[in-house]
Amino acid sequence: MALTGILRTGLVQLRVLDFEESLVHYRDRLGLSVVGKIGEDRIMLKSFDEFDHHSLVLRRADSPGLDFFCFKSLDKQTIDNIAKKSKEEYGYPVDVMTGHPGFGEITFVTVPTGHKIGFYWEVELAAVHPMLVNPHPWDKEPHGMGVACLDHALLCGPNQGETVRWFTDCVGMSITEYISTPEGDGHICTWLSGNTRGHDVAILSYPEPGKIHHLSFQLQSWDEIGRAADIMGRYNISVDAGPMRHGITRGQTIYFFDPSGNRNETYAGGYEYFPDHPTRQWSADHVGEGIFYYSKELNERFLSVLT
Amino acid sequence: MALTGILRTGLVQLRVLDFEESLVHYRDRLGLSVVGKIGEDRIMLKSFDEFDHHSLVLRRADSPGLDFFCFKSLDKQTIDNIAKKSKEEYGYPVDVMTGHPGFGEITFVTVPTGHKIGFYWEVELAAVHPMLVNPHPWDKEPHGMGVACLDHALLCGPNQGETVRWFTDCVGMSITEYISTPEGDGHICTWLSGNTRGHDVAILSYPEPGKIHHLSFQLQSWDEIGRAADIMGRYNISVDAGPMRHGITRGQTIYFFDPSGNRNETYAGGYEYFPDHPTRQWSADHVGEGIFYYSKELNERFLSVLT
Amino acid sequence: MALTGILRTGLVQLRVLDFEESLVHYRDRLGLSVVGKIGEDRIMLKSFDEFDHHSLVLRRADSPGLDFFCFKSLDKQTIDNIAKKSKEEYGYPVDVMTGHPGFGEITFVTVPTGHKIGFYWEVELAAVHPMLVNPHPWDKEPHGMGVACLDHALLCGPNQGETVRWFTDCVGMSITEYISTPEGDGHICTWLSGNTRGHDVAILSYPEPGKIHHLSFQLQSWDEIGRAADIMGRYNISVDAGPMRHGITRGQTIYFFDPSGNRNETYAGGYEYFPDHPTRQWSADHVGEGIFYYSKELNERFLSVLT
């Protein structure tokens, strides 16, 4: 009973062009901490309020983008069920990665949008994690923007509808909101939650497979959004849009770019979702308001720049 | 998978001495809306961000206090399982209430702390609820303190340990935090969550059965806590403690009293809990810091005034 | 000693196309209160935290724009000195208006940018004003965006340098910040303060005389800026830019339009200026950053839409 199965976004691997400038961005500005290296081409990081070994891997590569996106699960049974059903009923490729530092087996399903979605349940407690005995809210004051944890991602690719069906039917998530196509024959974009967040993942219909629109990091308040914006302003981080509110999920947000061109989001607020809540529906002509609640107009970059 | 079983605090019935001053308090100050009356001695209210028919019932009586405290559940099976196990394994009284306006059957278990804990899953959509089609964050601007929804309660009574065991074993909640007795042979107080809140209910060891320390209403930010405090100051609402932060749950809070003497709380923030998170432990000598994180000292009223 | 001479922006008359929609905007959304009418074509309004009779006059006209912009002064001597010097040393037209409801004489100087700048010192205490005996922060909870008072305006016209010289030499204001022309032979825009605000008025070089870029209303915090943005989003108020911070003055801001096309600003924060502070200087290539601190790019509307 209570929260079962899939818990939350827990591990993401992003491609970046350069380590030095990426560390300035993710460590010094967003406020993550470096956990260590994997070989020569990967760096592990985590946020101050996460318990698990690490949550973000930056891999040095020739082009930016997403390698994989994983959910922490409560138990092995959940993952076995997803793997079996994905293979047998959906016919999706399933493979298992072992040996990722600090993590047990990670089971990957390649979904029709072209993304590798992973699931794991065994992971070591991080060396530095929130206090447990007579705990202070934080032990060492968060630095930079002080992001608390990974929050969600917006993934883009073809076959949006199929992938959404898999997320609901096979992974057990709920559709919290969606934007209908103008013809009303499907969704342009669908928001999915497996906990009480407005979304753990959103799936946008897009011709190219395996793309990521943004990876989102959690902040605690509109005020922290404002402080994050000040840090972006101070250090000339390229801001795409915001500070603003989304109509969809009600989240308070800034979109900005890492030095490699990956879009990040700092995200706060948003409603507390429960699976008995009705699904919220958006018509295609309200998409501007749904994403950019204040200006009500998408900027061009928002729709065209993906990695 | 995902959030199953028990969803959240959904319906509470409180006793109040007088309707007129109670409506000024709960409707005009906290910002609830009146849904209607049940007979002559009960008024139904709800918060602006709740979907269900109503969430708070005020019953006119000779003394303040709690009549019952209910959780919304995802399905009938969850409730049947709890009822069966409570009766057969725990030997606790179970009874069913029908005919509560807007609600299907409510199944009550009387627990050893002396409280009637209810469970229901069928309830009508409220006449006024959050928007669902191209929704604005709110349709009509929230008034007063603008509380969003019920959050949790702190219940007090004897047999704390037994009741906690029932909440974990039978209801499926997790212990998020606890304060040990000085002797280390049990808990003074235990915080329990069935979703991602730091707590849905907390159980305090207390000699008298069936008592409530406070009923908590959710706000969205420290800034809303400040605005709520301004409203309390303006209208001479009796403030018990705060604005402050709790060490336990990290929530930002104000304790105050309704005109009948029931303690209310406006609560915001707090960490996002997941059931894979380790339990946080407090020793008895840190209880001041756990509750009153800034002053680190409980006031006397906090420990002695219950209804 | 202390604050002398010119106190603050105190009375502004704007032209609007329609009263009904203007009242929805200024009264219901910004949160001003209607004080009364002057004849058939003017409405007087004030903010909740102002003591004086009224501060904003909306005049029904065929085109939007600014009629006049007035400063409250501490005494008659200040105004007499300004009038005399403006006439004798500057040769600027000076005229006196009497009979404005609630106000004593208002002395107007027409400056080379084409604006009528007024000065007055006698004004009646408003019927509804902040409490004075055992005062609450507010008596009746502010509604809508809850703007506290007028803050400043950005005026546009030719002869920027001359008008700035008059504001410093004749009115006694200080230059807090300026943007140099690319050639370095003058200012594109100059910010001027007569108290501790980052600016009471700013003067932008522009070919057409007598134009206003925006009239600014004061809010108290970034959080109030966010709530104002929510109200703009809810009621489809046309947002020009923001929420954001200015590099210049550090103010936190939203630019938006009233139904007649006049640009408004809700403004909070900004540093506390003192006349011993050095003047801050901006080069022409940093103008984007100076105004739009986060995006660092002006939008086209910002530069072209004036009334």
Added chain:
Amino acid sequence: MALTGILRTGLVQLRVLDFEESLVHYRDRLGLSVVGKIGEDRIMLKSFDEFDHHSLVLRRADSPGLDFFCFKSLDKQTIDNIAKKSKEEYGYPVDVMTGHPGFGEITFVTVPTGHKIGFYWEVELAAVHPMLVNPHPWDKEPHGMGVACLDHALLCGPNQGETVRWFTDCVGMSITEYISTPEGDGHICTWLSGNTRGHDVAILSYPEPGKIHHLSFQLQSWDEIGRAADIMGRYNISVDAGPMRHGITRGQTIYFFDPSGNRNETYAGGYEYFPDHPTRQWSADHVGEGIFYYSKELNERFLSVLT
């Protein structure tokens, strides 16, 4: 014209018992920076948003308390006038200190409450000060509580009325608020402003001369007040009261103690005062509400612990 004469609180010398723990408090927690030492027994500090050489001197001594409290003035004439009038009309001792590092002459007047009130106008620009060319809001991110500058002090001593008269008549300040004695024959406490702050100094009637109730540091928002409280909680700084709002001045505040027992305040908000605003009046029976707007009760420590 505009702001003349006395500008603001600019230099304060406090006595502390120990340097090491005082530096942890003022430098690491409040977020001041060390400017240097004066001999072996004094340390100079400043806040990130101050332009002048330094603003706080900590002097190592056997008992805590205030050595002197100084105002920055706009010019020499202001100070000469105050000195002359203080000596000739008031008969107060006047002495001049030279050689204070970074400062020109400081002229002290010893007032009947037993405090040394200083005035200076020449001071060097600090080595590290707010940016002036294409300035960012901050160059290096503020640390700790990030106090912006000195704000005000509450001074306590006998002859409150005489000292207040001197502050208004001789220094040129305005009375913004006062609490009447129960008999109505004078003030228990008076708040005085020489700029747009709700107060630069307040004078409390107290039998012992030369006492300080608290020295106040400026923060920018209720949110910064909350973050300051979190830092106090984390590092076991002794909190006296708050976070809360004052009825008087409307400021948002926390009172807490430095390791030597001097009371500090972090202060934000409060109204923008202008000298044409009416004086706000409090009756003695509303003193609790005036200071502790939420609880409406002074704690005993507040009235008895002074240094």
